[in-house]
Structure formats: structure tokens, C-alpha cells
Amino acid sequence: MEEPCYTCRRRRIRCDQSQSPCVKCATSGYQCFASRPLRWVEGLAIRGKLRGVSLATNSASSAKKAKSRKDIPSTIGDFAASNLDAVSRYYLDYYTALMSLALLDHTLLKSVLALAARHRVNRHCSFHDLTIKASSDQMIANADALRFKYQAIQGIAQALGDATSRNKDTTVASIFLLVFLDLLESGSDRWNVHLEGAKRLMEPSTPDSQAVSRHDSGQTIEDLRNFLASQIYSIETLGGTFVRPKLLSQFNLLEGPQFQETVEQSFLGCPEYLLDAIRYLSARRDTIASSECHDDSTWSYFIQDTMSMIDFIQQFDCSVWASSLPYLGTVPPRGTSSLCTLAQSYKIGALIYGKRVLGALTKEYLPLDDLIQELLATIESLQNNETLYKCILWPIIIAGLECQRQEQRESVRTYMESFWEHTKCVNVINASKIIEDRWQRCDSTEPSHWIFSIGNLGRDWLLI
Secondary structure, three states, rough: OOOHHHHHHHHHOOOOOOOOOOHHHHHHOOOOOOOOOHHHHHHOOOOOOOOOOOOHHHHHHHHHHHHHOOOOOOOOOOHHHHOOOOHHHHHHHHOOOOHHHOHHHOHHHHHHHHHHHHHHHOOOOOOOOOOOOOOHHHHHHHHHHHHHHHHHHHHHHHHHHHOOHHHHHEEEEEEEEHHHHHHHOOOOHHHHHHHHHHHHHHOOOOHHHHHHHHHOOOOOHHHHHHHHHHHHHHHHHHHHHHOOOOOOOOOOOOOOOOOOOOOOOHHOEEEEEHHHHHHHHHHHHHHOOOOOOHHHHHHHHHHHHHHHHHHHHHOOOHHHHHHHOOOOOOOOOOHHHHHHHHHHHHHHHHHHHHHHHHHHHHHOOOOOOHHHHHHHHHHOOOOOOOOOOOOOHHHHHHHHHHHHOOOHHHHHHHHHHHHHHHOOOOHHHHHHHHHHHHHHHHHHOOOOOHHHHHOOOOOOOOOO
């Protein structure tokens, strides 16, 4: 920590600046802020030009500015959007996913608008400089993003207090989008709380989830529900590899809505077969980290079972998986070879993760340089595929945590900057800082099992 934290300065005590959070905040039970935190007050700001300005007046002001923008999209002509202000129409067209449902649900609309506005803010930042410029539309977009996020959170809070609204799939979707908003903002701002809340409403065994089907109907809603279930499973599984053991509860996809992978939807991430394997390996990691005692025969079983799982991962045929995926259209799509490459990156990443878990069980640190080189080459081959490259952060981080040679590290730096250019998600910048810090520590000490240490960084990071 280069500067004293804001919390210690506010308390008028000397900050030790040793880590984040600092020792004094951690021992006193205070939240350690590096700078002045945002506070929601009456109006949009405590002081300055936005002091006392309400959401309504700011919307009118922003709408006036939005009308002057020459690049306002003209593609939204549907009557359902005609009553929206200019700012809302601008951002809604900028982020078109979930548009039809967002037009019917105020809270979901605000979540979508917050995502679009935040992404627009990030577009004007660089990988090495996230400063929001005081002039220009960037500051306006930042105020819009904060306002839409606040309205979304307020809407979700009201929906959860209402027996009817809480059971809508659009409420679950609104909560879920806050997880993606966290990726754009930092990757460490209560994403796990949002994820747990969405899982609670999606759980098939609860009265809440059973009531959902009575309130929502139609193929679009069914597709949304299945999509949300698959994404919760994916984020929980991949995100769980880089956080504290048992931070997340287990979401049972088999008992919930079923999601059929298709070519058009497979770019969303890791093949389900590999997700199941990664999930198993994380459970074994959690067993090792727990204080529970096991006899020698149990440990022997864990070792053999983990070796079998690694063999199952090794046998997974990415080419067969990609070529056998069904497709939604009437004409078979092209480019399934790229899907095979994406799956291969997750397969290699899962093998590395599995071997590290096995090494923790056997108390060995296995050399994996050949796998690391293969993973780096696979990532390199996807750099020019903008659609699929957006899904590859998990394999990049696995490679970054493992690589020892300088040329390998330079490649990882390049891949992370490229991922930022494709997605504008701030979590990749924070992931880069975490990996750089690990490299410095590994250069001065023996390599350690990152499968345990990465979850103890003071924050719960979502690095996918």
C-alpha cells in the first residue's frame, strides 16, 4: 500500500500501510478504503455541481445532453421504448442483450443500463490508466452508471420485499447482472453476495423458485431461466477455483432447469463436462484445506480418485465436443474448430489445476512446463477471435499463476492487455496485479501451491 488508507486518515490515526486491508483496520473491524468511498445521499453528490441534484433532475439534464450527441443510435424504434428518456434509449441500444425483457421490467432495465454505461466509461480508459477524465462524455457516463446502479439496487431491494416480485425471473436476472457489473467495475465488490442471492431464488427445492413458474411463462422466460442456471453453475465453478474454500454454496444444476449447449451459445465458456471435473477438484482442494482428520486409507482413496479424474479430463475430446454440438439455425455454422481450441484451453487449464490438487494430496510440487507451454500456445491462437477471446480469462490466469520464465510472463501480460481491449472488464487489470505480485514472491522463494494462497488476498476476487 503506497498511501495511508482513507479509513485511518478519517480516524486520525497512523496507517501501517503494510497491506490491503491494513492491519489497523483489520484488527479494529473497520472496512479499509484506499480512497473516499461513494455514499448515496439526497441528490447525486455531497458537494460540487451535483450537490442537491435529484435523480429526476439529473435524468432530465442527462437526457438533454444525450439529445445533443451525434452518435445516439436510431435503431430503437419500437413503441415500447418510445416513453424512455434519451439517455435510457441511448444506453439500452448500446447494450442490447435482454432488451425485450428489460423494456417490460423497470429494475432489469436499470441493471442493463448500468452495465452499458459502465462499459462506455471503461472504453475511454486504458489498461494502465483507469482515470476518468474531468471533461468529456466519460464523466457524464460515469454519473449515469452510478445512478442506474443505485436505481437497480433500490428496485431489487423493493422486489425482494414483495412476495410476487421476488419470484419473477426478471428479478433473478437483475441480481445476476450485478455480478457482471462487478466484473466491469473491479471483480471484488460483493459479487459473491449477488451470486448467492440469485442462487437462492433459483434453487428448485425452495418455495421461491417453485413460484417463479407460476408468475412467468413463455419460451423467452424459459430460455432465460435455463441460461441463468447454466451461468450460475459456470461462474460458481470457475470462480470457486480462485477464492477461499467453501466461500460459495453449491448450486445443483442437475436438479434445476436444464440448459442444452448449442454452437451459438457455446462461446459462453467452458464445456459442461470440464466444469463438472473442475468442481470435483475444488471439492478435493477444500477437503485438504479443512481441519478435518482422515486416516491413511481415506487419503489413499482421495489420491486415486483425483488421479482418475485427471485421466477423465485427459480423455475429453474437444474436437468431438465441438463438432457434435447442436445448432439453432437451419444451416450448420462455420468455425467449430475455434470452439475446439477454446475447449482445449479449458481442458489444459483443468489438467494443470487437477495436477496441483493432486500434488497437494501427495505433498509434491510437480513440474508442469510442457502443459504451460501448450496452454500459452492455445491462448495465442485465439487472440484474433474477438468473440471467443472474451471467454478465456480463466485459462489465462491459470497460465499466469504457473509460468516461471520471463518470456512466458511477457506472453501472459500481452494476453491480459488483449483481454482488456476485448472486454473492458476491470477485473482483468486486478488479476494482472495479483499475478505480478505472485511472480515477485515466487522469484524470491520456492513456488507455493497457489490453489490455497490465491484465496487469501484480503478480498474475494472473481477472476473469470
